[in-house]
Amino acid sequence: MKPIKIIGAKQNNLKDITVEIPKHKLTVFTGRSGSGKSSLVFNTIAAESERLLNETYSTYIQNQLQHYDKPIVDRIENLPVSMIIGQDRIGGNSRSTVGTISDIYSGVRLLWSRIGTPFVGYSMDFSFNNTNGMCKTCDGLGYIEDIDLNELLHFDRSLNEDAINFPSFSPDSWRGKRYLYSGLFDNNKKLKDYTKEELDTFLYQEPFKLKNPPSNWPKTAKFEGLIYRFRRSFLINDTYEKKKFIKDVNRIVTEQVCPDCHGKRLNDKILSCKINDLNIAEFCDLTIDDEIQFLKEIMDDKAKYIIEPLVKQLEALKRIGLGYLTLSRETTTLSGGESQRIKLIRHLNSPLTDLVYIIDEPSVGLHPEDIENINQIMLSIRDKGNTVLVVEHDPDVIKIADYCVDIGPGSGSHGGEIIFTGKYNALLKADTPTGQALSRVHQFKPNVRTASDFINIEHITKNNLKDVSTRIPKGVLTAITGVAGSGKSTLVQTGLKNRADTIYIDQKPVHATNRSNLLTYLNLFDDIRNYYSKATGLTKGMFSYNSEGACPNCNGKGVIKTELAFMSDFVQVCDVCHGDRYREEVRSAKVNGYSIVDLLNLSVDEAIGVIPIDNVNKILKSVVRTGLGYMTLGQSLDTLSGGESQRVKLSRYINESVKNHLFLFDEPTTGLHEEDFYTLKRVFDYLIDQGNTVIIIEHNLTMMTYADWIVDIGPYAGFAGGKVLYSGLPKGILQVEDSLTGKHLFRYIKNESIS
Incomplete structure (x- = not known):
């Protein structure tokens, strides 16, 4: 049977690679975070399969489907139709269960x-x-939603004094003017002084046409009470505006059981x-x-x-x-791992065969106890006559591969090459980061830190937790462990997340578009544009490709997209700015030998010291400490992997001013290669050395061996869990008979396979 053959793949950081993938086998793609795995599997193989399939449909149908750009690859041969099972949450709304x-x-x-x-x-x-x-x-x-008037209104203010405590109802906004210009109220009168009739009109009046409206009142507009308008705009539907102001909506709206x-x-x-x-x-x-x-x-x-x-x-x-x-x-309450498994199980009973199933890190959110089950599902899909491609870091998933493709050796520009292909046993002996990580023998950390004090979590009753209490040591690294659904997140989020000193860093990706980059996320671009403006005499806006400085041909996008009625959109690099996004006069303006384009193309490592601004260099050094020194300053955030996203978020807090805080990480190893754990460990050590406490909710056995303290929840999921099985020094968990975590740590330290 002819293999899938990828010839000359150059997508993102891929360096003109050629590789063959056997059909009707389970192939695992491994490599450091950011090495190019997703660029090959998702942005090249999956994207081309989806694009070619879409082209077989009528023009009308094609216009209803997602458009896929042609990947940068010379050609792909023997490519089957793909089924993509990603980590993205299922989504839906309150009516979807x-x-x-x-x-x-x-x-x-x-x-x-x-x-x-x-x-x-x-x-x-x-x-x-x-x-x-x-x-x-x-x-x-x-459930029913209720509006807390004390949160929505400042009763001791007038309409002119911004009495409506919501961003889009300020006096100078069009919504605010619907009350100021109505002529129904004294705009200088405090809300607390309104008569009952005035307050009822202001809050609860159903839409009606004003009889003698003031001259500045819109001709066709109707007046409607604030509560009526607020419900329509922010409660009835999941609108864009509701998502935009979700923090304020959550502050004002309370949910009660029907x-x-x-x-x-x-x-x-x-x-x-x-x-x-x-x-x-x-x-x-x-x-x-x-x-x-x-x-x-x-x-x-x-x-x-x-x-x-x-x-x-x-x-x-x-x-x-x-x-x-x-x-x-x-x-909407399911994790990415839970969503992925529900999607995966739907394919198990499908009669379709000869497909290529492309699965993104199926181990995410899974305890080692559950990985054997997901492995069996993937092998069953293969055994039905399908090809299964898996992007994965977890050793227990890599072990079941018929074939391995290792990409690297490093990340970003230091990756993008095929450094190994072959069977699992050969990978163990390979001199690659993955081979070294898989063959390493693990032990508990010999010297654990001693707690300076303890944080008491008392009498938590929520979900499957019934009056649960425990304590978390301060000034050390604590791992909260247990099978998925045992109650780990419920315990720590209920007991710790709302503390004033808690910094919560979850595994959700950085929400971004291709117009946002590393500098915008870190709030450094303003300082840099100010610096360039003063040095060159050009306005600050000229150094933004989202503003005055944008190339007039591509509007700062760097590419020109041509919509073709009967084919997929045609995308080509802008022939005026050559993908640099800026006007010519901006591209030619240099400071210290670097134009703004040159600067954005520098890696974080290369950029340190180029701009003589202490705060900029300090934060860039924080990024380096998370292992992201290979990223370029201008890299679009929508191209980041899951592991990169989390470390970008973490870099904001790696500085000497963050002390005496409690850092709560939800599965920080998500998307990380085992070789990248050393970077993560160094960051945790730094935070603790600065006087902080670090707590990780974690399934990864390697990270558990590095903890100073373990709190294990279980023994099983749901109502069969919810108990604190163990709280103490890591090696003590091996003696807890009911602990599934202890069972797997024991075989991990003995270097045994999953059973």
Whole structure:
């Protein structure tokens, strides 16, 4: 069988590489963070497969699909249709649950409509998104939203004094003027002095046309009360503006469980229908583990054909470590790892074959106990006659590969080359960063730090935690461990996240566009543009490609995109600025021998000392300490890997002024190669040396061996977890019989394979 052949790949940092990938095998792509793995697998192979598939559809259909630019590669041969399973969260909204996204809820609805008693309706009537089934009070959401007037309003101010405490309702905004210009109120009168009638009009008046509006009132506009307008603009729909002002919306809006359905989403008629004393909402609130048991106890021959496939679907979720979830869990609350596994399981029963499945770090969010399950799913997909390509760092996933492609040797411009291809056993002996990391023997850190004091977390009752207490040592590195869903995040976020001294750094990517770069994120570009402006006499705006300095031909984008009606968009480098984004007079203006373009093309390592501004150099040195010295100053943030994003966020805090804080990291090794852990460890050591406390929620065994203290939650997920199994020095966990973490640490130190 002919392999997939990539010839002359030059996407991003790839250095004109050629590689063959065997079909109907599981190939793992390894390498340092930022080495070029994603550039090859996602930006080249997956993008070209998707692009070519889209071109087979009609023009009308193509216009409805995502457009993929042609990757920079000479050619790709024998390329199958791809299925891409990324780490991005499933998304959705409050109406989307694990049950609806997996389509399992359809079978559950059918079951209750067929054998539930009393009979109350057909399958669709059991949907909380259907008007016949939903609770009318909350429209099937399970909660109602209320507005806190004391947060929305400054009652001791007048309208002229900015009485509405929300950004888009200031007196000079168009929304604010709808109250100032209405003629209905004394704009200098404090809100606390309004009569009841005035306050009711101001807050609750439904839209109406003003009879004799002032001259500055818009001709076609209607007046509507503030609460009426606020609900319409920020509560009813997930609008762009709601997302833009989400912090202020969350400050003002409180959620309360619906007083009528008590969070069940359905009306009383539907909830009266039961099977073995449970209504459909109560069933969906069970964990998947308990739902399987419940369904197996139903003795009804008529329902067999419904129950058997339902049990099969639920057992598939259990098999990949999601038995702790409930079908009623909103998809917006799922982690990236949970979302990825739900997407993966949907493909397991697909009859399609001869596809290439491209999977991005399936180990993310998984405890070693759960990795064996995800491995079996991927091998099953391969065994059905598919090709599986996996980008991965975890040793326990790499071990199952039929074939390995190692990319490196370093990151950014120091990577982008194929440094090894072959079988796993050969990779162990290879002189590459991955080979060295995989063959290393691990031990607990010999000298652990002693705590200066302890932080007490007391009586936490939330989700699966029931009156849980523990203590976290100060001035050391603590790892919070346990299987996915055991209660780790609930414990530390509830107990610690809202403390004034806590700095929380999660694994979400930096939200950015191709117009934002490393300097803009670090708030350094202003200082640099001021410096260039003073030195050259050009205005500050001229040194921004988002402002006056933008190349007039490409508007500062560096590329020209031509929309072709019958084909994909054609993108080419701007032939005026040659991709540099700036006007000619800006590109030719130099300071200390560097134009602004030259500066943006420098790596962080190269740029230190070029601009004589202490704050700039200090922060760039912080970036270097996180291992990102290879990044260029002008690199678009939307090109960063997950590991790079997290370290960019971390670099903001690596300075002498950050002391006596509690740093809380959610899986800081996400997206990191084992060789990059040394950089992370040095950063943690630096923070602790500055008098800070570092807590990591972590699944990675290598990072656990470096901890000074371990708090293990478990033993299992959901309601079978939620207990503190161990709290103490790391090596003590090996003696805890119920600890799955202890079990895997023991075999890791013994250098044994996962079992």
